[in-house]
Amino acid sequence: MTEPLSIADMRLLVTGGAGFIGANFCHYWKQRYPQSTLVVLDALTYAGNRASLKSLEGQEGFLFVAGDINDYALVERLLAEHRLNTIVHFAAESHVDRSIHDPDAFLRTNILGTHTLLQAARKQWLDGPEGRIPHRFHHISTDEVYGTLRPQDPAFREDTPYAPNSPYAASKAASDHLVRAYQHTYGLATTTSNCSNNYGPYHFPEKLIPLVILNILHGRPLPIYGDGQQIRDWLFVEDHCQGIARILEKGREGESYNIGGHNEWANLDIVRLICRLLDQAFAEDAELRQRYPQMPACHGQAAESLISYVKDRPGHDRRYAIDAHKISAELGYQPQHRFEEGIRKTIDWYLQRSDWWQPLLGEQYAAWLEKQYVG
């Protein structure tokens, strides 16, 4: 074990920083630690969006590099050239439905890509010219590695056995095991966090919450898989970032921490809540009615009229719930946003930031939606 790095000494490589949570993390970190060095490495897949980092580009200590985490030479060069001693690893293929259609990319990025980062970190931080130097490898994972819960089951704990059900979850589970093995075998200073479903700004509109918001604005169907009674434990993305920051600051080497919001909702209830909040917003705001004439409110209808039951996701996990007692007790973590507040903030953000999402709704996206929700 090495002395833990203080936050002031951390020089970060953030992988996947142009994605949803990675971008939120970059904003969170630079707001709190403006002097820090932060290099983003992101392959800019369909889910990566440089526009999410626009206000950070050009700031002192911030650098964006377009590249693949599977590119060992690039990762090694970035670590050496910028004397980076901390990796915060978000980069992944992250959408369960895509993993069902095309698992290959998930294995490549989530498993092999994570391994490439671990190899480069080991070479640079353990076996470099100065020998072992203070460092941290923080791996961002998901609660989906634990599988599914029945209604009466207790929430996932860090010692809940892994039982991944989708190719996405299996690939994340494999990456968690690799991180663990590099700590155990080589002594790499790793930590892992397993978080529940996030929501908030910069969320790509293939995931439930942004998809529902944008489909309501455009008068498109709201696809509910199966009976809509599947339960997720939703956390505002900034609260996830806070949890990661606490682990970086005080988390114990080799440990994993669950992060969650004690906020279980059935999908159908979330969709209904968003419908209600948008109906209210449109009732109060004539300008919104002008901007989005396809929204049902503009034709005297409730947004709920768009709800459309579609074929269930194969192998759909019924319930996720996180027991976040360990991170609360050890690191003083508490989520700061109540759900109603977080979801209002999220809706407002999407209403204000059409400049961010409009370019994403191209032909490719429309074709993908059609493919998903037929039937």
Ligand code: NAD
């Ligand atoms: P995202 O899909 O929005 O973003 C992923 C980012 O990784 C994109 O910017 C993409 O361009 C980049 N990327 C993909 N492949 C890459 C590669 N080979 N090399 C470099 N960059 C690559 O994902 P997200 O929702 O922000 O999730 C981030 C992390 O958090 C993932 O590891 C995910 O498993 C985990 N997680 C997500 C959630 C959630 O609710 N979204 C919950 C728990 C954990």
Ligand code: TYD
């Ligand atoms: P999603 O946002 O894809 O996250 P995850 O699968 O990682 O939990 O989906 C959240 C829940 O919403 C999940 O139970 C699947 C469901 N869902 C729908 O019912 N309709 C949709 O169009 C989408 C994208 C998801």
